[in-house]
Amino acid sequence: MLIVPEREIADLMTRDAAFDAVEKVFAAMAAGDAYNFPVVREAIGHEDALYGFKGGFDQAGLTLGLKAGGYWPHNLEKRGIINHQSTVFLFDPDTGKAKAMVGGNLLTALRTAAASSVSIKHLARDDASVIGMIGAGHQATFQLRAALEQRQFEKVIGWNYHPDMLPNIEKVATEAGLPFEAVELEGMVDADVIISITSAFAPSLMADHVSPGTHIACMGTDTKGKQEVEAALLARAAVFTDEVAQSISIGEAQHAIGAGLIAETDINQLGAVINGTHAGRTSDDQITLFDGTGVGLQDLAVAAAVVDLAVQKGIAIEVDF
Ligand code: NAD
Numbered sequence: 001m002l003i004v005p006e007r008e009i010a011d012l013m014t015r016d017a018a019f020d021a022v023e024k025v026f027a028a029m030a031a032g033d034a035y036n037f038p039v040v041r042e043a044i045g046h047e048d049a050l051y052g053f054k055g056g057f058d059q060a061g062l063t064l065g066l067k068a069g070g071y072w073p074h075n076l077e078k079r080g081i082i083n084h085q086s087t088v089f090l091f092d093p094d095t096g097k098a099k100a101m102v103g104g105n106l107l108t109a110l111r112t113a114a115a116s117s118v119s120i121k122h123l124a125r126d127d128a129s130v131i132g133m134i135g136a137g138h139q140a141t142f143q144l145r146a147a148l149e150q151r152q153f154e155k156v157i158g159w160n161y162h163p164d165m166l167p168n169i170e171k172v173a174t175e176a177g178l179p180f181e182a183v184e185l186e187g188m189v190d191a192d193v194i195i196s197i198t199s200a201f202a203p204s205l206m207a208d209h210v211s212p213g214t215h216i217a218c219m220g221t222d223t224k225g226k227q228e229v230e231a232a233l234l235a236r237a238a239v240f241t242d243e244v245a246q247s248i249s250i251g252e253a254q255h256a257i258g259a260g261l262i263a264e265t266d267i268n269q270l271g272a273v274i275n276g277t278h279a280g281r282t283s284d285d286q287i288t289l290f291d292g293t294g295v296g297l298q299d300l301a302v303a304a305a306v307v308d309l310a311v312q313k314g315i316a317i318e319v320d321f
Helices: 006-012 015-030 075-079 105-123 138-147 167-175 185-190 231-236 244-249 253-258 270-275 296-312
Strands: 002-004 034-036 040-043 050-058 063-071 084-091 098-103 130-134 155-159 180-182 193-196 201-205 215-218 227-229 238-241 267-269 288-291
Touching (some): 006 098, 006 105, 015 267, 015 296, 105 270, 105 288, 138 193, 167 180, 215 227, 231 253, 238 244
Parallel strands (some): 130 155, 130 193, 155 180, 238 288
Antiparallel strands (some): 040 050, 050 063, 084 098
């Protein structure tokens, strides 16, 4: 069995490799070659932790496994380690033998950023020049960095519930040589692409904060009850997702579906656009919305890619198991 520790991931994994792995696995999901297993998520009654598994099998990439982990809210204050903790386990689909154990913390941020980035590549207008960020926490910086590679953006605008966090995303814009402007939510009408990545349970972005032709990637809503955008916005938009079952149950679409504003059949897999079986954006005026809920297959895809890189560079630790 191979081990790739968390400390090695930053030097091994690139945004390009994460993008390719996620784009491929979304395509495999839409082609029916890859599927996610039901998610387990439990409050374990210890340290207020939420722990669970996300797994799946990709028959095209021959990747089988799971990500185990969750959220330990007291880690940072008590132990000085991050609250989100996860590890990916890969298995040999021919034999069932454990194949690899990979640190999953940084990979989670990279695969989530890759998902919105893939959505921008396939759904945003080619001439998109202003990107709007809603959220300025840990994930937001990864999201923005990856998104800036997809179009010739000229300006970054941002809003955050806690304005004191905005310098986090301003720093990413500055590093990319782009001007940054903090705006009110109404100012998002100037954006051609909007990424929302917050932990909110009530909508911030309303339907009239969005101009025709905008692409929105909603990345924060991954749990029942969470919500970042007004449900009416989904009714105005062509809606895409990583996985329809998650979109309607734990994703942004749960609210529009619940309110009867859209039907399950109105939601399309982003993978179908990648495969060319769905047209994607059909006009420059259309609003497109990607409901990125986060699937286990994304974790497995980036973990498999990092194992390959670790083997190539002689960094993977081999143990008898
Ligand atoms: P974080 O704690 O670092 O940042 C949280 C962000 O949410 C901050 O910008 C904060 O200001 C904002 N926020 C907090 N309360 C708010 C409110 N009431 N209204 C509006 N904004 C509010 O968290 P993070 O690590 O950046 O994660 C952000 C979200 O992304 C979380 O909900 C997390 O579960 C989700 N997430 C999704 C995926 C996926 O695959 N879709 C993957 C990882 C994380």
